[in-house]
Amino acid sequence: xxxxxxxxxxxxxxxxxxxxxxxxxxxxxxxxxxxxxxxxxxxxxxxxxxxxxxxxxxxxxxxxxxxxxxxxxxxxxxx
Numbered sequence: 001x002x003x004x005x006x007x008x009x010x011x012x013x014x015x016x017x018x019x020x021x022x023x024x025x026x027x028x029x030x031x032x033x034x035x036x037x038x039x040x041x042x043x044x045x046x047x048x049x050x051x052x053x054x055x056x057x058x059x060x061x062x063x064x065x066x067x068x069x070x071x072x073x074x075x076x077x078x079x
Contacts, residue, residue: 005046005047005050008047009047009050009051009054012047012051012056013051013054013056016056016057016058019047019048019051019056019057020057020061020062020065022044023044023047023048023062023065024065024068024069026043026044027044027045027065027066027068027069028068028069028072030044030069045066048062048065049062
């Protein structure tokens with residue numbers, strides 16, 4: 001399993017824009033009832049933290065994706 005994480009980190013580190021999109025989509029879709037069962041948000045957060053730690057992603061962009069996810073989770077409460 002550790003080897004899979006390293007391969008994923010190297011793949012995503014080479015494509016920062018794609019990495020942000022993957023992290024955003026995983027965090028965004030995790031809030032949905034059915035899809036959230038199959039998409040582990042903790043893995044997306046782990047990968048995002050590892051990429052920020054290696055300098056492949058900007059902390060500001062990862063925080064922006066995280067805030068967008070929180071807003072998505074709050075939307076049903078407002079309706």
